[in-house]
Amino acid sequence: MNAHQPVTIVMIEDDEGHARLIEKNIRRAGISNDIKHFMDGTSALAHLYEAPDGPALNGPALILLDLNLPDMSGTDILQKIKADGNPLRRTPVIVLTTTDDKVEIQRCYDLGANVYITKPVDYESFATAIRQLGLFLAVIQVPDIELEA
Amino acid sequence: MARGWTIPLLRSERSVSRFLMACMALGFIALIGSAGTAGWFVMRAQEHATWVEHTYEVERRISTLRVLIERLEVARRGYLLSHRQQTKQTFLATVQDELPLVADLRRLTADNAAQQHNLDRFQALAIEHFQVLSRSMVLADKAPELATAIFTHDQSLGITRDLRAVTAAMLEEENKLLEGRIEAQRDAVRILFYALAFAGALAVATAIFSMMVLRRYTRSLVESRDEVLQLADELEDRVDERTRDLSRANEEIQRFAYIVSHDLRSPLVNVMGFTGELEAATKPLAALVDKVEAEAPQLLDQDAALAAREDLPESIGFIRTSTQKMDRLINAILRLSREGRRVLTPERIDLAPLADAIVASLQHRLDEIGAEITVQRVMPPVVADRLAVEQMISNLVENAVKYLKPGVPGRIAISAVNERGRVDIAIADNGRGIDPRDHDRIFDLFRRSGTQDQPGEGIGLAHVRALAYRLGGFVDCKSALGEGATFTLSLPVQPTIQG
Numbered sequence: 001m002n003a004h005q006p007v008t009i010v011m012i013e014d015d016e017g018h019a020r021l022i023e024k025n026i027r028r029a030g031i032s033n034d035i036k037h038f039m040d041g042t043s044a045l046a047h048l049y050e051a052p053d054g055p056a057l058n059g060p061a062l063i064l065l066d067l068n069l070p071d072m073s074g075t076d077i078l079q080k081i082k083a084d085g086n087p088l089r090r091t092p093v094i095v096l097t098t099t100d101d102k103v104e105i106q107r108c109y110d111l112g113a114n115v116y117i118t119k120p121v122d123y124e125s126f127a128t129a130i131r132q133l134g135l136f137l138a139v140i141q142v143p144d145i146e147l148e149a
Numbered sequence: 150m151a152r153g154w155t156i157p158l159l160r161s162e163r164s165v166s167r168f169l170m171a172c173m174a175l176g177f178i179a180l181i182g183s184a185g186t187a188g189w190f191v192m193r194a195q196e197h198a199t200w201v202e203h204t205y206e207v208e209r210r211i212s213t214l215r216v217l218i219e220r221l222e223v224a225r226r227g228y229l230l231s232h233r234q235q236t237k238q239t240f241l242a243t244v245q246d247e248l249p250l251v252a253d254l255r256r257l258t259a260d261n262a263a264q265q266h267n268l269d270r271f272q273a274l275a276i277e278h279f280q281v282l283s284r285s286m287v288l289a290d291k292a293p294e295l296a297t298a299i300f301t302h303d304q305s306l307g308i309t310r311d312l313r314a315v316t317a318a319m320l321e322e323e324n325k326l327l328e329g330r331i332e333a334q335r336d337a338v339r340i341l342f343y344a345l346a347f348a349g350a351l352a353v354a355t356a357i358f359s360m361m362v363l364r365r366y367t368r369s370l371v372e373s374r375d376e377v378l379q380l381a382d383e384l385e386d387r388v389d390e391r392t393r394d395l396s397r398a399n400e401e402i403q404r405f406a407y408i409v410s411h412d413l414r415s416p417l418v419n420v421m422g423f424t425g426e427l428e429a430a431t432k433p434l435a436a437l438v439d440k441v442e443a444e445a446p447q448l449l450d451q452d453a454a455l456a457a458r459e460d461l462p463e464s465i466g467f468i469r470t471s472t473q474k475m476d477r478l479i480n481a482i483l484r485l486s487r488e489g490r491r492v493l494t495p496e497r498i499d500l501a502p503l504a505d506a507i508v509a510s511l512q513h514r515l516d517e518i519g520a521e522i523t524v525q526r527v528m529p530p531v532v533a534d535r536l537a538v539e540q541m542i543s544n545l546v547e548n549a550v551k552y553l554k555p556g557v558p559g560r561i562a563i564s565a566v567n568e569r570g571r572v573d574i575a576i577a578d579n580g581r582g583i584d585p586r587d588h589d590r591i592f593d594l595f596r597r598s599g600t601q602d603q604p605g606e607g608i609g610l611a612h613v614r615a616l617a618y619r620l621g622g623f624v625d626c627k628s629a630l631g632e633g634a635t636f637t638l639s640l641p642v643q644p645t646i647q648g
Binding site: 024121126 | 411412414415416417418419421422423424425426472473476
């Protein structure tokens with residue numbers, strides 16, 4: 001994915017089953033990048049900004065974001081990441097959620113989401129969608145994080 | 150007219166009108182009373198005038214009588230002195246005049262005993278007077294030289310004096326009568342005055358009183374009108390508040406349905422996903438069983454073979470169809486709740502082109518099954534949300550097409566009538582009909598009727614009914630098994646519910 005440094009995939013998803021299915025299908029698409037899974041917004045934000053191996057301090061990342069989280073709304077996280085002057089603002093965010101509400105989709109793009117994908121209930125479609133996302137991840141160029149200093 | 154006792158009169162409109170009627174009646178009584186009094190007075194005055202005239206008549210005759218007596222006296226004296234025949238004739242004529250006058254007086258004073266008595270006396274004196282005078286005149290004819298002596302000595306002077314006294318008494322009597330009559334007339338005038346004054350006062354009092362009552366009544370009317378207006382305002386506020394509460398509750402339910410259906414989808418993704426994983430895992434297992442059976446049949450357990458080949462695929466199949474159905478149901482709830490959240494925009498809708506468009510969208514299927522839809526050419530317009538009306542009619546027409554009787558060419562008619570501020574849109578078919586027992590049930594969510602040979606979740610009619618309610622209308626079904634069905638969608642011509 002990136003020539004000089006491996007891109008970490010940060011998956012923020014409160015449903016373990018979903019996370020497992022997503023991971024399985026990404027792997028099936030031949031993506032071997034490290035996937036870090038967080039079940040709630042707080043720990044995910046802590047990792048993004050503070051962990052020594054987190055994206056803010058170390059290396060490029062790609063974020064898979066679910067909107068329905070137990071402690072905060074996914075759009076809050078999106079808003080934080082995409083805010084002006086944030087070191088992570090150029091990090092691609094792929095919203096992957098069950099909500100297919102038009103208003104919600106518009107809101108996410110307005111906030112700076114790069115891709116919005118609705119999880120199909122039908123498993124074949126779901127698997128296909130994730131595998132295609134994997135193919136997409138294989139060719140996507142992720143910018144390096146600009147460290148503030 | 151203290152406030153204390155006029156207020157109870159004002160309690161009700163009826164008591165006020167009763168009171169005013171009483172006032173008016175009192176006023177009329179006063180008027181009739183004064184008119185009666187005036188009439189009585191006029192009659193009294195007329196009677197009085199007659200009597201006064203009568204008195205004057207009597208008095209005039211008495212005066213004439215007095216003049217005649219004097220003239221008799223004068224005529225005799227003249228005759229005694231001159232012996233002229235002419236004077237004698239005058240004397241006789243005067244006596245002649247006296248008789249009818251006395252007769253008249255007798256007639257006029259027939260009701261008065263005192264005057265009759267006076268007249269009796271007068272008549273006696275007059276006869277005596279005549280006899281004395283005529284005797285003296287006869288004597289003078291015989292002995293003219295005695296005339297002076299006769300004149301000096303006979304009693305005629307005394308009789309004349311008596312006659313004067315009697316007639317004076319008669320005049321006195323008449324004057325007394327006249328005075329009494331004038332007094333009576335004065336009394337009548339006084340009575341008239343009092344009666345009129347009383348009636349006038351009564352009328353004025355009634356007028357003032359009823360005016361005050363009317364004013365107070367009007368004031369209380371104005372007050373109660375203000376009160377009613379205020380109440381109406383309050384009521385409007387309360388209705389607004391209730392409407393706000395209701396729409397808030399409605400929103401809450403919609404949001405609830407929305408959130409629930411979303412949250413239900415999330416686990417469903419897992420069920421479906423891992424079922425897929427299971428299915429995928431079954432394949433290598435089945436392959437392994439096949440391989441074992443081929444290469445080392447003694448290792449193969451009958452149960453394991455059955456599980457891998459039949460039990461697992463069967464269970465997975467059931468899980469799959471159930472979850473698929475569940476997914477469809479959740480999607481239906483989601484769609485209904487989304488429809489409930491949509492903002493309605495009422496606009497004038499021409500129903501015929503709208504129905505035509507629906508028919509056109511179904512044309513392919515109609516050609517396939519040989520059915521026909523007729524659209525009434527002139528339909529009354531309706532003001533409502535276009536999308537909602539389109540969805541309702543479309544759902545009903547699709548249902549009609551879906552449940553036609555096999556082997557009978559389908560005939561469906563779309564029509565509409567305006568009835569008392571509502572537009573009734575009817576979709577009638579000659580299809581398989583609906584058992585009357587199910588007429589209420591079919592409008593419930595996920596409920597269906599008759600043979601389940603058509604795809605569907607039992608959502609369409611529930612959706613139609615929810616939309617109809619939102620537009621302030623309702624939907625109704627008339628049908629019998631095998632007789633076709635008519636669904637009537639009744640909408641207000643103008644929207645009654647906003648939002």
